Amino acid sequence: MKQRINELEIHETHYEAILQKVQNDPYALSLGIQLTQFKADFAEAKLEVQSHMVNAYGTVHGAIIYALADYAFSVACNAFGKTSLGVNTTIQFMESAKPGDTLVARATEVKRNFRTGFYRIEVYHVDNLIATMEAMSYRKDHYFIELER
Structure with missing residues (x-):
C-alpha cells in the first residue's frame, strides 16, 4: 500500500527551496513583481505600476493586472513543491489603476485534491478591489524540489 504524502509537511520542510523556485520567475521579475507573503494556502504579490504599463487611455493595461494575479496564483498552486500548471482562469476587471499605484494580488486556495486546485485571486489598489x-x-506527479526517499 502506498503511503499518503503529507503536503503540508513538504511545504514546511522544503519551504526555502520552494520559495527560491517560485521567487525566480523571469517574467514576474521583469515586470517588477515582488512576492510579499507565501504560505501553504496563500500567496501575496505586489507591483508598482510604471508609466510604460498603461494602455492608450492612460490606465493600467489589463495584461499587467492579469500578470500580477497570475503570478500570485502560480505561487499559491506550487506551494507544496508539486509542479502545478494553470488550466483555466476567469478574470473580472472592476476598476482602473494608474502609473504610480501599487497593486497587490492575494491568491487564496479554495480547494485542492490530488490532481486539481482551485483558487480565488483578488487584486487591490489600497483598499479598492480592482479585479x-x-x-x-x-x-x-512531478515535484520540482528534491524529496528525501
Whole structure:
C-alpha cells in the first residue's frame, strides 16, 4: 500500500527551496513583481505600476493586472513543491489603476485534491478591489524540489 504524502509537511520542510523556485520567475521579475507573503494556502504579490504599463487611455493595461494575479496564483498552486500548471482562469476587471499605484494580488486556495486546485485571486489598489480572478490548476506527479526517499 502506498503511503499518503503529507503536503503540508513538504511545504514546511522544503519551504526555502520552494520559495527560491517560485521567487525566480523571469517574467514576474521583469515586470517588477515582488512576492510579499507565501504560505501553504496563500500567496501575496505586489507591483508598482510604471508609466510604460498603461494602455492608450492612460490606465493600467489589463495584461499587467492579469500578470500580477497570475503570478500570485502560480505561487499559491506550487506551494507544496508539486509542479502545478494553470488550466483555466476567469478574470473580472472592476476598476482602473494608474502609473504610480501599487497593486497587490492575494491568491487564496479554495480547494485542492490530488490532481486539481482551485483558487480565488483578488487584486487591490489600497483598499479598492480592482479585479478578481478564479483559477484552476492541474497538479502533475512531478515535484520540482528534491524529496528525501
